[in-house]
Amino acid sequence: MGTLYSQLIVGLINGCFYALLSLGLAVIFGMLNIVNFAHGALFMTGAFLAWIGLTQVGPWLGYDNFQISYWWALLLVPLIVGALGVVIERTMLKHLYRVDPLYGMLLTFALAWILEGLFRHWYGATGRPYEIPDELYGVVDLGFLLLPLYRVWVVAAAIVACLGTWLLIERTKLGAYLRAATENPKLVEAFGINVPVLVTLTYGFGVALAAFAGVLAAPIMQVSPKMGADLIIIVFAVVVVGGMGSIMGSIVTGLFLGVIEGLTKVFYPEASAIVIFLIMSIVLMIRPAGLFGR
Incomplete structure (x- = not known):
């Protein structure tokens, strides 16, 4: 039972990172229709900037x-x-909005390799430790498990960030403008809204979420140029399962798949590396738009 509880916690923490990163991807894809392959590299950049x-x-x-x-x-x-x-x-990216989304994906893929190569050149491929702040040292005694306080903070901060983003997109006037601009930008501009500025700020906000996740991850993971590349493929699978562009789908699916991955490590460890992709394959066959997609 101790192993089960510890893996559930690990799965929940991983799920928080999946949710934060897939949320940023969903915001960018839903509003800009760009598959942002540079998201993992920007997550890594956030961790490295914190370490620097x-x-x-x-x-x-x-x-x-x-x-x-x-x-x-x-x-x-x-x-x-x-x-x-x-x-x-x-x-x-602004030059690619009127062409096939494949071009945006290829450009961001190239950006990811450039960022990773730069940090590898400057700091090497070896992972570097980042100290946990003094305020978050220690453990929380749950009775059945001693949980590091920093892990509790990561879960709380990630959930607050995810719910705050959902409220911003779905429950505010600014979010309504953003959603409307993706459907009919010319009509929104007719009401005096500067759509290009909205688009720019949307992309900036999406990658800022990735950087926020990178800072949260720095004390848990080794800060290295490969940390984004190792995570981004899983995050894309999470986005596909939740539904491309679905804000709530990214949050719920990220947390859920993280927990499923943790449980798989307990009952069938050999499948833990592929269980998320297996679920993605099943969802694509049954509901190609994703669980929360339209």
């Missing part, structure tokens, strides 16, 4: 004791990566 802020910025500035703490990284890194996303959208 903690370990490298001080020596660069000549102040060895200066650090950008985890809490500041959690705030600043998504803004920095979001700004990078705005530059990418304005300089590259």
